[in-house]
Each structure stands twice: as structure tokens, then as C-alpha cells.
Amino acid sequence: MAMMVDGCDRPREEAHRMRAMASSGASLGLGVEFSMVRGGDGVGPRSCPVQLDLLPLRPSSQSNSNSQATAPSVPSSTSYRGLAWQALVGSTTNSGSGNDDGEVTTYASGGRGGSPRGGIDVNQIPSTDGEEEEEAAVSSPSSIGMKRGREKSGQEFEVERERNTTCEMSSRGGSDDEDEGTTRKKLRLSKEQSALLEESFKEHSTLNPKQKNALAKQLGLRPRQVEVWFQNRRARTKLKQTEVDCELLKRCCDSLKEENRRLQKELLELRAIKVAPPCVISHDYYMPLPAATLTMCPSCERVATVDNRSLTFAKPGFSHLSQSSAAC
């Protein structure tokens, strides 16, 4: 299996930054299509009659461009109204200890590219420091890379990496000595962690930095891990909702096809009636042939008007029915 290469990706990070700059403001329209169907990030108002109850009532009002674009913005002061969240955020001070720079160690060695492939303990409870909380709250690895990559010297990067590699990889129950920092260890969340994350997600599908840090502390994870979990969770939710939408559209399509067929048939019948010689009762009163006189070929489903003498089809070329409908 191909192993991802660890290392400092600052050139790539720089390139990404340049690209981001260059492309800033140029919308590809990606997601717009989705937004039309799903209401932006999946949490906004949607016109689809069927929606899974997979998301919290309201996303937090961060600088989420998509949700802001499609849903009415809620003041951030009122966004986090769940009691659980208030308790969670409020509990920041009495949970955990030490430094919250797990995120720093994750990305410091090159920002986005300086991923934890180097073998940090993904299940390791990060040491936290309350004063560093806000800084650790920075979620975007690219941002961290850009920011810290400029601020830290190479030696600092090395120190942090060294600290990372000493962490135990509990997901495999062993050290990563043999991996030499080239493998990506995968966190396995405990049931309790998953439950709490789910609970939090039900309250809010997005997190602000404080919530993220509080949750990370409570879970013994790094803020980045919490953020990634929420991102993936949102993606899963969206996927599920898309599947539901797709199924609904299929059914809707089938229904419309059937309706269309029925209307076509009805149209033919009406045309047939129009073509058929009306029964003249008086000068100003025409009595159309009764519907009972209409006949349909059972195989081709075309309608014919019938009189006592012969079969007259609404369209030419249907005379075959005059012989036998079985001829179709």
C-alpha cells in the first residue's frame, strides 16, 4: 500500500495560498447546483418535501458562506442556544489541563502539508493550556500553516515534530517506532466520544472556536480532530439527504411519466371525438359520440372511434385494427 510521504510541504502550501489568492472571487458555481436542491450547506431552508431529520435545527452563525448565502443569518450571540452547548462551553475552565497545542503540533511542520502523518498520537489527550486556547481554535490547517509557518523557526518545527513522534499510537496499541513517521494513524473514537459528538452535532452542525475547544477538551481530542469530525459528519448527513432526495425524485419522475401517459391517452381520445362526425340533433346543438364508442388497441394503446359499421381511427394508418386488435 502506498504510503503518504511525510514532510514539510511549505512550497505546496505557498502554492495553494497563491492559487487561493488568484482564484479568490472566481466562483465555479460548484455547490450552487447543490444549493438549489439542498439549500446550500444542507441546513438551510429547502423546498424538498422530504427531509431527513439529520441536522440540528440551526447551524451556528459563523462565517459559513454557504449557509449565510442561503439561510437567514442568526446573530452569533443567539446561535448557540442549546443548553448542552452552554454547559459545554461553560465547562471549559474545569476540564482538561495544560496546553491545547495539539493542533499546533499537528500542522506546525508545514501547515496543511505538515499533517499528522508523522505519527502523533491521534488518540492522545492533548495537553492544554487555557491561554493558548484561542490560538488553538484556529481550525483551518492551511491557515495554521500559513500563520505558524511564517512565525516558527525551523528548529521549533523540529521540536514540535519530535514531541509528536513520542506520542503513543493507541489506535494500534503500540508505538510508531517502526513506522518512522510515515504512516497515517487513524483515530478510533470511543463510544462515549462519538455519543458526545453526535449530541453536539444535533445541537449545532457547525462549531465556533470556543465550542470546538470546549468539546475538544471534554473529549480529550485536539480541536482539529473535532472540526474534522464535524466536517465529515456534515458530509455524511448531506450524502444521506441526497440519497433520500434522489429516491424521492425517482418516484416523482415515475409518477409524472405515468401522468403524462395518461394525459396523452386522454388527448388522443379527445381528438378522436373531435374527428368523429358529430351527431347533429339540431342546427346549434352537436352531441358528441359517447365515450363508450371509443375503442383502444390493447397493445399499442391507440384510440379509435367506433360506429356500427366500421372502425375509424383517429390517426391514419391504424386500419389494421379494423381486422383485429390482435394484429397489433
Next chain:
DNA sequence: TTTCACATACCAATTACCTCA
């Protein structure tokens, strides 16, 4: 007021690890 550089947050797509049948 407009423009630019930067920071931040989010998403889609993908990768890769891990578990399980």
C-alpha cells in the same frame, strides 16, 4: 470608496487506516 493581502471557515473529493464478514 475601492483594492489588495491575508486570515478564517467551509466544502468536495480523495486517501488511507481499520474493522469485520
Next chain:
DNA sequence: TCTGAGGTAATTGGTATGTGA
């Protein structure tokens, strides 16, 4: 023991938006 599938944490590249100079 091996293997493929599925779930999912993590990575990567991209976009949108806010802010300060």
C-alpha cells in the same frame, strides 16, 4: 490467515467572506 468491502478519520485543493491597511 487472507481478502475485499465498508466506514470513517484525515488530507488536499478549492471557494467565499470578513477585515485591516
